[in-house]
Structures are given as C-alpha cells and as structure tokens.
Amino acid sequence: MKDNDRKMDEKKFRQVSRRELLKLTPVLALGAFALPKFQEGLLKKGLGFSDWASARMFRSGHLATTFDNSDLTPFTKFPINGYDVDDPGVIFENWTLTVSGAVQKPGEYTLAQVQALPRYRQNTRHVCVEGWDVIGRFGGARLSDFLQLIGADPAARYITVNCADDYYESLDMATALHPQTLLCYEMYERPLTREHGAPLRLSIPTKVGYKQAKYLTDLKVTHVLDRVGYWEDQGYSWFYGL
Amino acid sequence: MSGSAIEIIQSRGKDEEPIVVAHAVYEHPFIVRLCHWINTVALFVMVGSGLQIFRAFPSFGAKIPQKDLLHWPKAFAIGGWLGGALQWHLTFMWIYLGTGILYLGYQLFSGNYKQVLFVPRDIPGVWPMVKHYFFFGPKPPVREAYNPLQKQAYTSAIGLGVLSVLTGFAVWKPIQFSWLAWMMGGFHYARIWHFAVMWAILFFVLGHLVMVILHGWNNFLSMLTGWKKDPEY
Numbered sequence A: 001m002k003d004n005d006r007k008m009d010e011k012k013f014r015q016v017s018r019r020e021l022l023k024l025t026p027v028l029a030l031g032a033f034a035l036p037k038f039q040e041g042l043l044k045k046g047l048g049f050s051d052w053a054s055a056r057m058f059r060s061g062h063l064a065t066t067f068d069n070s071d072l073t074p075f076t077k078f079p080i081n082g083y084d085v086d087d088p089g090v091i092f093e094n095w096t097l098t099v100s101g102a103v104q105k106p107g108e109y110t111l112a113q114v115q116a117l118p119r120y121r122q123n124t125r126h127v128c129v130e131g132w133d134v135i136g137r138f139g140g141a142r143l144s145d146f147l148q149l150i151g152a153d154p155a156a157r158y159i160t161v162n163c164a165d166d167y168y169e170s171l172d173m174a175t176a177l178h179p180q181t182l183l184c185y186e187m188y189e190r191p192l193t194r195e196h197g198a199p200l201r202l203s204i205p206t207k208v209g210y211k212q213a214k215y216l217t218d219l220k221v222t223h224v225l226d227r228v229g230y231w232e233d234q235g236y237s238w239f240y241g242l
Numbered sequence B: 001m002s003g004s005a006i007e008i009i010q011s012r013g014k015d016e017e018p019i020v021v022a023h024a025v026y027e028h029p030f031i032v033r034l035c036h037w038i039n040t041v042a043l044f045v046m047v048g049s050g051l052q053i054f055r056a057f058p059s060f061g062a063k064i065p066q067k068d069l070l071h072w073p074k075a076f077a078i079g080g081w082l083g084g085a086l087q088w089h090l091t092f093m094w095i096y097l098g099t100g101i102l103y104l105g106y107q108l109f110s111g112n113y114k115q116v117l118f119v120p121r122d123i124p125g126v127w128p129m130v131k132h133y134f135f136f137g138p139k140p141p142v143r144e145a146y147n148p149l150q151k152q153a154y155t156s157a158i159g160l161g162v163l164s165v166l167t168g169f170a171v172w173k174p175i176q177f178s179w180l181a182w183m184m185g186g187f188h189y190a191r192i193w194h195f196a197v198m199w200a201i202l203f204f205v206l207g208h209l210v211m212v213i214l215h216g217w218n219n220f221l222s223m224l225t226g227w228k229k230d231p232e233y
Helices: A010-022 A027-036 A036-057 A110-117 A144-149 A229-233 B030-058 B082-110 B120-136 B148-172 B176-184 B187-225
Strands: A007-009 A097-101 A108-109 A119-127 A132-144 A158-163 A169-174 A182-185 A201-203 A218-223 B004-011 B017-025 B226-229
Touching: A007 A010, A007 A169, A010 B004, A010 B187, A010 B226, A027 A036, A027 B030, A036 A182, A036 B082, A036 B120, A097 B176, A110 A132, A110 A182, A110 B148, A119 A182, B082 B148, B120 B148, B148 B176, B148 B187, B176 B187, B187 B226
Parallel strands: A007 B004, A097 A218
Antiparallel strands: A097 A108, A119 A132, A132 A182, A158 A169, A158 A218, A182 A201, B004 B017, B017 B226
C-alpha cells in the first residue's frame, strides 16, 4: 500500500464506515420471519423446501439398518401411539381393504389375499417425530408386491390410505416401492394387536412414525393428492424420510 | 485491504498540516460480517426451536418407562409446539448451513482464514492469555487481530458449527446418511450428540458475549462496519 492510501480524512472515514454498515441491510430481511403476515407462508416454504430436498436424498435401493433379535425392544415396551383411540373397533370378519384409483383391479381385498403374498420379517428401527426410537420386529407383505397384485399404474405418483379411526396418510411412490415398505399384519411374529393397528398397518422403516398408518381400510393409487395426511394438515412435514 | 492500519486525519485549513486523530484497521471483510449476523439470527432460531423439539420428548432413554432429563420452559423456546418448532428448525437449518458454507468458502479462498485459524505456533501463547484473563496475569503484547486464546475459541466454535450440522443430519436422515449416524453410534446417540453440541455452542456464545462487553464499543462496531478504530496492534 502506498503511503498516501494509509491516510483517510475523518469525514471520509465516517462515510466509508457508514457505507460498510449499510451493506449489512440484507440481514434485516430475516425480520420478515417475525411479521405475522409473512411468517406462516415463509415457514411453509421452508418446510416445502426440506421435503423437496428429502425426496431427492431418498435412495430407492438403500436399505434401513436391520438389527439382531437381541437388539429388539421388548414388545411390552413398544409404545402405542394413536391420534384418537387405541382400538377403533374394527370387526375383523367383515374387514376388507378397499382399493381404488389408478389400478387395473380395484375392489375389496381380504387379509388372506395380502397374506398370500410372500411374507417378509424385519427388525427395524421405529423413529417417532417426538424423538424417541425403538427397534421392533415387523412382518407382512411388501407394499410393492401388493401394488403389482392390484395392477397399480407404475406412473402414478402417490399412494393414499384411510384408516378405521379416520386417520389418513399419503406416500410418495418411491417409498411405496421400497423393498422394506410393508403392509404389516404381524409384530414379533404374532398377529398384529388392535392397539398396534390390526388387522393391517403400514410399516415403513425409511419414514418417521406418523407416516406408518394403522387400521387401514382404504388404499388409493393416484396422480394427484386430494388429501395429504392428518398430521401434515396440522403442520408436520409431508415427506419426512429418515 | 485487511490487516494494515490507516491514519484518520483531520484537515485544518489550507496551510496547516492535517493532524492524525485516530488509527483504524479494516478487520472484518463484508462476507464475514454478513455471515456473522445472519448466523446470529439463525443460531438463535435453531437453538430456540431445537429446545421446543426437545420438549416433545425431554429424555435420551427409553420411551417406556420415560425418565425426563429436564423440563425446558416453553417461554424460552420457539415454535409453540412440536410441529411449529420443526417448521422453524427445518427452515432455518438451510440458512444456517448456507451461511456456514459461504463463510468457510470465503475464508478458504480469500486466505482470510489465517486471521482466525488456530495453528500449532499459537499454542505457546494460549497459557499467557488464560493467565491474563482469569488469573490477573500481565497482558501479553497484542500483535494481530486475534490472540492465541481467541483463535482457539473461534476455531473450536467453527468446528462445533460443523458438528452441529453433521449431528443434525444424522438425526434428520439416519438412513440416507447412515454412515454419519453410524459414526455417532446410531440414531439414538446422534440425538444425544446433537444436544451436547448445542450446549457447547451456547457455552462459546456466553464467553463470546462476555468478551465483547469487556472489549468495548470500538471492537463491537468493527463487526458492523469492518473497521476497528484504534486497534491495540
């Protein structure tokens, strides 16, 4: 630096300092998050971006870690989480899964039809949005096998489900076709109990707990989502892949 | 421009020589200041919403039976409920990550990291600074913007920032980033690490704030204008 550059007039210094300070004004844009008018919209955008990024991070062929039987959480210590009642009173004899939407064979499917598909048993971690986690043994048919059985349109983007307790959920097709995504009818090698979602629930080790709907009654394959999910409608993330 | 001191002069009419009223150093480049203040807001939101998320299950043990570690007051949390807090957390994490990447990239490519990076030759200078700050020892001579103890603190804080992101991804995506979760002992332990790193960062922030107050107005102003008036070196 030349000697001349090393001197600055007092006024000039104040001017330069002020200019440097003003350069930081973009930081004030963050204040929009504090304004009630913008807050909800901005947070919705942020959550939407996270879901978008999550969908891109999801790898169809990447499996969730499976565990030894010795790592299992005892069945009695596997939490029961329902949004409404632990037992919505499904009458098992009359139960069918109503299939609709972009499928070749819509209609009523019995539990026997689901159980006739190859059965998979896996010890996987169940992670709750609240932060706790347990390792459980889940058994059932691959959802991908069932989608083949009903002739689901492979170009469809979503699966939506309704439940006996009026809970509802939806899944992206990539997760639905994941080999560890099960239509689950047993836990710990025993028939699913009522509190855990009998007769049929979703077990999706690559998703957080609230995506794994219990007491399924309806399954729809669709190109457009008309309903997203119960907790999503309260403000939770839709994709929430682990 | 950073690093070398200039003289601030006062003109005194045509014939008289201007007098030097102060010295100043351009200490903090624009990108560093920008990242510092955005990150201040982002960190505030991440900690506040993180604590609200923690409130949903304030434990690191089993769900059944649940033994709570501490009941963090709702008044010192952001988001109102778990879902709201997750919205804040999952929004501001991108801002936090973005400023982190911008900061590290800038420091690396501009060479400005030398101002802050703690290197082996700083080690001998740490103890004299500790003695000065905590045990009324003599003040070691000031030769550059940051003394060895400061460099150690800032370098650690940047390391903690990186760890907060890595542990966060292990909690958020324990399957897609299974190698990260594995390094931390699985999802369950990743959540503990994430929480511990937050407290370490808060400990740094506390020390940082105390030091900012002790070092006075000119020092504080330098993080806003970039210019530090009458530096000690």
